[in-house]
Amino acid sequence: MIEISHLYKQFGNDVVALKDLNLVIDRGEFVFIVGSSGAGKSTLLKLLLKEISPTRGSIKIFGRDITRLKGRQIPLLRRNIGMVFQDFRLLNDRNVFENVAFTLRVTGASSKEIRKRVPLSLELVGLKDKQFKKPDELSGGEQQRVCVARAIVNRPAVVIADEPTGNLDPNTSMEIMKLFEEINVRGTTVIVATHAKELVDYFQKRVVVLDRGRLISDQERGVYIDAHKEPLLFPGGGA
Amino acid sequence: MRIRNLFYFLGEALKSVVRHGWMSIASIAVVAMTLLILGCFMVLNFNVANLAEDIKEQVQIVVYIDENADEQTRENLHNKLVAHPELDEVRFVSKDEAMERLKRQMGDRAYLLDGYTEEDANPLRDSYELRTKVPENISLVAEEIGNYPGVGYIDYGEGIVEPLFQFTGVIRYIGLAFMVGLALTAIFLISHTIRLTVYIRRREIQIMKYVGATNWFIRWPFIFEGLILGLVGAVIPVLVVQFSYQAAVEWVQENIYFVTLLPPQQIGTEIARILMPLGVVLGILGSTLSVRRFLNV
Ligand SMILES: Nc1ncnc2c1ncn2[C@@H]1O[C@H](COP(=O)(O)OP(=O)(O)OP(=O)(O)O)[C@@H](O)[C@H]1O
Ligand SMILES: [Mg+2]
Numbered sequence: 001m002i003e004i005s006h007l008y009k010q011f012g013n014d015v016v017a018l019k020d021l022n023l024v025i026d027r028g029e030f031v032f033i034v035g036s037s038g039a040g041k042s043t044l045l046k047l048l049l050k051e052i053s054p055t056r057g058s059i060k061i062f063g064r065d066i067t068r069l070k071g072r073q074i075p076l077l078r079r080n081i082g083m084v085f086q087d088f089r090l091l092n093d094r095n096v097f098e099n100v101a102f103t104l105r106v107t108g109a110s111s112k113e114i115r116k117r118v119p120l121s122l123e124l125v126g127l128k129d130k131q132f133k134k135p136d137e138l139s140g141g142e143q144q145r146v147c148v149a150r151a152i153v154n155r156p157a158v159v160i161a162d163e164p165t166g167n168l169d170p171n172t173s174m175e176i177m178k179l180f181e182e183i184n185v186r187g188t189t190v191i192v193a194t195h196a197k198e199l200v201d202y203f204q205k206r207v208v209v210l211d212r213g214r215l216i217s218d219q220e221r222g223v224y225i226d227a228h229k230e231p232l233l234f235p236g237g238g239a
Numbered sequence: 240m241r242i243r244n245l246f247y248f249l250g251e252a253l254k255s256v257v258r259h260g261w262m263s264i265a266s267i268a269v270v271a272m273t274l275l276i277l278g279c280f281m282v283l284n285f286n287v288a289n290l291a292e293d294i295k296e297q298v299q300i301v302v303y304i305d306e307n308a309d310e311q312t313r314e315n316l317h318n319k320l321v322a323h324p325e326l327d328e329v330r331f332v333s334k335d336e337a338m339e340r341l342k343r344q345m346g347d348r349a350y351l352l353d354g355y356t357e358e359d360a361n362p363l364r365d366s367y368e369l370r371t372k373v374p375e376n377i378s379l380v381a382e383e384i385g386n387y388p389g390v391g392y393i394d395y396g397e398g399i400v401e402p403l404f405q406f407t408g409v410i411r412y413i414g415l416a417f418m419v420g421l422a423l424t425a426i427f428l429i430s431h432t433i434r435l436t437v438y439i440r441r442r443e444i445q446i447m448k449y450v451g452a453t454n455w456f457i458r459w460p461f462i463f464e465g466l467i468l469g470l471v472g473a474v475i476p477v478l479v480v481q482f483s484y485q486a487a488v489e490w491v492q493e494n495i496y497f498v499t500l501l502p503p504q505q506i507g508t509e510i511a512r513i514l515m516p517l518g519v520v521l522g523i524l525g526s527t528l529s530v531r532r533f534l535n536v
Binding site for chain 2: 071072075077079083089090102103106107108
């Protein structure tokens with residue numbers, strides 16, 4: 001479903017964020033993307049959302065090369081990708097229901113549809129009883145659940161999360177990650193960029209390791225690999 | 240744009256106006272203040288222009304014909320005046336007619352003229368009353384005509400007319416300059432105020448883009464918001480100008496009766512016709528210009 005080939009991303013003249021990246025992600029997969037700070041994880045996710053454009057290479061999503069998308073077509077791409085951020089990015093002046101409904105409104109959904117689908121989504125993340133609260137009345141974990149509900153309410157084929165547990169304590173992180181697992185079980189492809197070693201090791205999913213813009217490892221049922229802490233395992237890694 | 244969306248956009252715009260209450264009030268105040276000053280100047284300018292027009296219509300050259308001029312000279316003079324390209328109106332006033340007018344003007348005391356009404360006793364002269372096409376050219380034209388044969392002397396209010404025209408001319412230019420200046424100030428202030436509200440909401444715009452909103456979906460609520468702010472901002476000065484001008488006209492009519500001001504209804508509609516669209520355009524322009532910068536996510 002996602003096919004990345006020979007992808008390069010360079011910022012300015014000297015910052016090379018991604019180097020010759022090749023990656024295929026199939027429908028229904030759960031993929032962790034790990035790597036130390038500055039490895040290029042966020043850059044990769046931004047490329048998938050076409051927030052930025054690659055310097056070279058192609059990204060095919062649903063069979064279409066999104067690097068050729070025109071500005072007008074980007075919104076349609078994003079409606080098929082649910083996005084979850086480390087810093088939640090909720091609208092603080094609207095309640096939980098409205099924040100989730102927002103994704104549907106953007107697509108021009110009817111209020112009937114909105115009234116039907118928002119509660120379903122909130123139910124899944126376990127926040128139905130807090131739907132009239134404002135984001136700042138919620139805990140960090142609850143806020144992240146709202147984000148997840150917002151990302152899936154549209155029933156996108158893919159959910160992408162950039163360090164979704166970066167601001168949460170270990171227990172809450174585990175809950176959120178379990179939520180992603182459940183979403184994945186229901187058929188949605190999930191891609192999570194993370195630093196959380198314990199979680200990656202616990203869930204035993206596919207793990208893609210980036211190091212200074214290069215893909216250095218890609219394993220099914222993998223574990224967290226830190227290219228810099230274990231130089232012996234990967235002597236040539238990142239060079 | 241779908242109808243369903245239209246209501247959503249309008250609702251969002253209204254909510255946003257309420258939610259950002261102080262910013263909205265500031266924007267409205269800016270629009271209202273600038274348009275109010277603009278409106279006052281327009282009222283002043285309209286009236287000065289009206290007054291100048293009035294005065295212009297009253298200025299004329301009176302050419303008194305030399306009593307000793309013979310028929311031929313008189314006829315030549317008449318032909319020359321009629322053919323003069325700068326003249327708009329050439330009216331012959333016989334000395335009998337002049338006497339009639341004088342009598343009418345004197346009203347009750349017309350009997351004082353009794354001894355002078357006979358043909359030979361009439362001390363007045365035949366004359367021409369002339370209007371120039373361009374009132375400001377009056378002194379030049381008068382000077383030229385003064386040299387024509389058969390002209391006794393000429394009267395056109397010299398020394399009064401020239402400074403008057405200069406004065407009204409200056410007033411009009413100042414008014415115009417002020418109006419242009421204020422309109423520019425208004426655009427500047429409004430776009431800045433709205434840019435600030437958009438800046439405050441750049442996060443919201445960014446989130447909208449992330450969940451797949453089109454640029455127009457993001458833009459419409461801002462456009463409606465600008466429209467609402469501009470419209471409210473324009474209604475206030477229109478009402479204020481209308482009512483205070485009405486009061487002013489009433490006061491002037493009672494106290495300084497020789498000045499005639501333009502009727503309040505005319506001013507009211509004129510001001511509304513200019514300020515309302517201006518407010519709307521300023522609001523919409525301000526918001527679309529400001530939102531553009533934040534659409535590239
Ligand atoms: N807009 C940008 N302009 C210039 N350089 C950038 C930009 N965005 C990212 N970079 C650089 O690209 C490299 C990869 O950044 P990226 O954000 O993808 O790392 P990351 O793996 O997400 O790191 P972290 O784990 O800290 O989030 C870094 O060296 C970063 O400084
Ligand atoms: Mg990152």
